[in-house]
Amino acid sequence: MLTAKQAQAAEQEHHGSLSRGxxxxxxxxxxxxxxxxxxxxxxxxxxxxxxxxxxxxAALENLDGDMPQYISDNTDDELSHAAxxxxxxxxxxxxxxxxxxxxxxxxxxxxxxxxTGRLTNLLNLDVDLSWYTRYRSEANPDFGAKFKGPFTIxxxxxxxxxxxxxxxxxxxxxxxxxPQSRRMQAIANTAGFHFAYIEQGxxxxxxxxxxxxxxxxxxxxxxxIGGVEVDHFGLWHDKAGNAVADPLAGLVDPVxxxxxxxxxxxxxxxxxxxxxxxxxxxxxxxxxxxxxxxxRPSLTQNAGAVATIKSFTQDLLFAGQSTAxxxxxxxxxxxxxxxxRDL
Numbered sequence: 001m002l003t004a005k006q007a008q009a010a011e012q013e014h015h016g017s018l019s020r021g022x023x024x025x026x027x028x029x030x031x032x033x034x035x036x037x038x039x040x041x042x043x044x045x046x047x048x049x050x051x052x053x054x055x056x057x058a059a060l061e062n063l064d065g066d067m068p069q070y071i072s073d074n075t076d077d078e079l080s081h082a083a084x085x086x087x088x089x090x091x092x093x094x095x096x097x098x099x100x101x102x103x104x105x106x107x108x109x110x111x112x113x114x115x116t117g118r119l120t121n122l123l124n125l126d127v128d129l130s131w132y133t134r135y136r137s138e139a140n141p142d143f144g145a146k147f148k149g150p151f152t153i154x155x156x157x158x159x160x161x162x163x164x165x166x167x168x169x170x171x172x173x174x175x176x177x178x179p180q181s182r183r184m185q186a187i188a189n190t191a192g193f194h195f196a197y198i199e200q201g202x203x204x205x206x207x208x209x210x211x212x213x214x215x216x217x218x219x220x221x222x223x224x225i226g227g228v229e230v231d232h233f234g235l236w237h238d239k240a241g242n243a244v245a246d247p248l249a250g251l252v253d254p255v256x257x258x259x260x261x262x263x264x265x266x267x268x269x270x271x272x273x274x275x276x277x278x279x280x281x282x283x284x285x286x287x288x289x290x291x292x293x294x295x296r297p298s299l300t301q302n303a304g305a306v307a308t309i310k311s312f313t314q315d316l317l318f319a320g321q322s323t324a325x326x327x328x329x330x331x332x333x334x335x336x337x338x339x340x341r342d343l
Contacts, residue, residue, distance in 0.1 A: 017094070018218065020339075023095075026088065026221070036202070037079050043075070043195075054169055059185045062188070063248075067239065102325040104118075104320075105320050106118070110161060111168040113159070121319045122317075123157050124156070126314065128311065129150060129193060134147045137269075140297070141302050150261070151259070153190055155256060166187065182253065192243050194315075195236035196240045202232070203229045206225060207303065209336065212340060244262060281293075281296060283296075
């Protein structure tokens with residue numbers, strides 16, 4: 001029988017190459033983290049705690065005074081995830097993921113945005129808000145439940161486009177009082193909901209990928225990074241609610257007409273902004289079991305790699321990209337979804 005010390009040593013020691021399935025999982029997750037790193041870098045350039053676009057930062061701070069620091073920290077997290085996953089693949093003699101050839105999309109022209117090629121497009125998003133309702137519901141998409149968001153964000157930028165549309169030194173009171181300040185606040189509000197959308201997707205994706213891993217160390221990697229994605233989602237879920245509560249509720253973007261309604265008027269189970277913890281829901285099929293508060297979805301159809309890329313595409317995150325990037329990333333996604341636990 002192993003002693004506790006021997007068991008710990010055995011758990012920490014790992015040699016040999018990766019299985020085909022584990023390598024596929026890690027490659028796709030590396031690609032997903034590179035995509036996240038790209039979009040978070042754009043947010044960080046304009047909303048960073050140590051610099052950025054002054055009016056955008058002020059609008060973000062209307063959601064929470066710590067938003068710039070949270071953005072900076074979230075960006076660092078995603079960059080570390082991408083670097084670690086690729087380094088781990090290399091250490092096991094497996095192929096790494098490099099998306100640099102696809103960094104072809106334009107940057108924002110606003111003050112503090114760096115002029116470099118991007119993987120992702122934050123200039124015109126359709127943000128899926130179904131997660132907002134889903135986590136307040138007792139239903140579970142893994143059992144076929146469908147959800148609509150409490151309102152619609154369509155064709156909306158999540159970062160300032162240029163200094164003419166949103167001057168960088170515009171005052172941003174809460175609520176905003178001028179067309180330009182309302183425009184910038186609507187952009188910041190969109191970002192707040194987009195943050196939560198991205199990270200809830202990561203929470204489901206990592207949960208699903210963990211079910212497919214074979215090696216104990218790979219499982220440790222997936223659940224350890226996945227836990228951080230869950231942490232990110234909880235943070236941004238809370239901040240997004242401040243865009244649809246007093247004093248910002250009722251804001252209308254003067255350019256697109258997007259309205260951020262008051263979701264507390266009146267409050268109910270599916271809209272109340274401080275109900276950010278997952279409502280218990282049906283979880284496992286089979287025996288009649290009580291509802292349980294869980295990450296959902298977690299099954300491949302709605303939470304797997306292919307589902308993730310389809311969701312990013314519907315978000316318009318890849319608008320303007322070549323078909324080559326879709327083909328490359330979708331191939332990685334199909335291989336990751338095909339992985340099966342081998343014990």
